[in-house]
Amino acid sequence: MQGAAWWGALCVLTCGALRGDLAAELPPPCDSQIYCTGELLRQVQQAKFFDDDKHFVDMGLRESPENVLAAFQALVSGSPGVNVPRDQLNEFVNRSFNPPGQEFERWDPPDWHENPRILSRISDSELRGWAAELHSLWKSLGRKIKKEVETQPDHHSQIYVPNAFIVPGGRFREFYYWDSYWVINGLLLSEMSNTARGMIENFLYMVERIGFIPNGGRVYYLRRSQPPFLTLMMDSYLTNHNNLTFLRESVPLLEKEYDFWMRNRSVTVTLGGSNHTLNRYHVQAGGPRPESYTDDYQLAENLTEDSRQSLYTELQTAAESGWDFSSRWFAGTAHSGADPLQDTKSSSVIPVDLNAILCRVEGTLAKFYQELGVPEKAQRFRSARSLRLQAVQSLLWDEQLGVWLDYNMDTQRRNPQFYPTNLAPLWAECFPDAGYLDRAVSYLETSGGLSYKNGIPTSLTNSGQQWDFPNAWPPLQHMVMEGLAKSGSLRAQEIAFSLAQNWVRTNHAAYRKYKAMFEKVLLCS
Helix, strand or coil: CCCCCHHHHHHHHCCCCEECCCCCCCCCCCCCCCCCCCHHHHHHHHHCCCCCHHHHHCCEECCCHHHHHHHHHHHHHCCCCCCCCHHHHHHHHHHHEECCCCCEECCCCCCCCCCCHHHHCCCCHHHHHHHHHHHHCHHHHEEEECHHHHHCHHHCCECCCCCCEECCECCECCCECCHHHHHHHHHHHCCCHHHHHHHHHHHHHHHHHHCCCCCECEHHHCCCCCCCCHHHHHHHHHHHCCCHHHHHHHHHHHHHHHHHHHHHCEEEEEECCEEEEEECCCCCCCCCCHHHHHHHHHHHCCCCHHHHHHHHHHHHHHHHHCCCCCHHHECCCCCCCCCHHHHECHHHEECHHHHHHHHHHHHHHHHHHHHCCCHHHHHHHHHHHHHHHHHHHHHHEECCCCEECCEECCCCEECCCCCHHHHHHHHHCCCCCHHHHHHHHHHHHHCCCCCCCCCCCCCCCCCCCCCCCCEECHHHHHHHHHHHHCCCCHHHHHHHHHHHHHHHHHHHHHHHHHCCCCCCEECCC
8 A cells, every 4th residue: 555654664774260341431533424333324335326435434524424424314204224325325425525535725835945954974875865755755744634623523424633743644644643653753753743743742731622533534433543652752852852840841741641551451360369450452342443444234134143243342442552553452263264354353362462561551651750750640650560470470471481571361271373463562671580581482493483574573373464474564563673783682683684674675675666655565475
């Protein structure tokens, strides 16, 4: 997909009883009978007027939702008990909706300039020219939402935010949460700190008004989040611009987002007589995902009603992880001949990467509060990080393999399969001592994950899902590389350098051939 992950290459250039979620407070549902649920959505999506289900739910309304729903109801009344005839339904859609993308006004990033210092640090002239072309893509990926989306929010699925932002590109016409961590790091390399800060302010705006950050900037994403990188975005920004005033204004909302994850996405597992609280992805919402309606509906069509709704919640939970979809979430109980996606049970998994991210968030919040002179808050997060470190080591560390593994709460076992996220505690610096680093590096060397010249595969299971072999994804490459590079181990740093060289070479070759960057790379042995 053109533009969807070019930022990855730019950045690289440089068991027991379960207790439920703690005092859970559900995020506000999207109750739109057009964009999120209801008969209009069902009939239009199943009519397949568009190749991509996302197209319809990204369309804006030409008039009020009340009038659009009344017009649809008039069609339904004329066809009691059956779907509206296709030609009438198509005419209704064309009459009632605008094409996607009309909610944006023209915007050119004012802090973009042609020659950021990063370019002069690239000695190879061909790579420097490529980096300059990637740097220019910021101008085509920037978006600013029209004021009318703020004044008439029910006419759009786009969620209004006050500042311009960078979209992934292609079919993705809105911001995405965890993608934006790498986008912001790329913007900072490009010396576009005002745009980066504006994106952070947008996320703070969401936390203040919604209580958390949704998966992406659409109302149909309002029941799920994505990996919680906001505090780490702020850390990246402050590393480049030491602005304690901005931090002081923002840190209560960083803490509020952290508390959302602890209230709504935490579980306590008893192991060896000790209780350990860690986090998981867990979306409590039924129904097909509006942007993938027909895929979800057809997948669950032949299931019982209870099984259907359970599957819908598991699919949304997998989407919250960013890994939609992967054998990583399969329970291994599907009968022969069934679509393996029906076996998705992502809410049963305590993922290594999510807990590594939150471990790093806790350490960063402790640092922030220490810098701001709030020692009691700093101590809160130091203690939280210490407890998490103990829990990660007790529940996720596998002594036999010498690495951290996802823990399945249903089977009360760790998942021995290879994923780059098994090494996420190195990136988060969430491990007790160098002995664990050395063992994790040995694991990586013998895992088979380094056997591919174009990058580290997302898994070694060829399931047909995009977050599996033979695909390699930029965020995972970067987390492994950074974890190895900053470790202080010469052996680990050499692996990181080799991985970075291979990743740059692979993306450069693809760009030369297609004049585009792709969200994932197909590996060759």
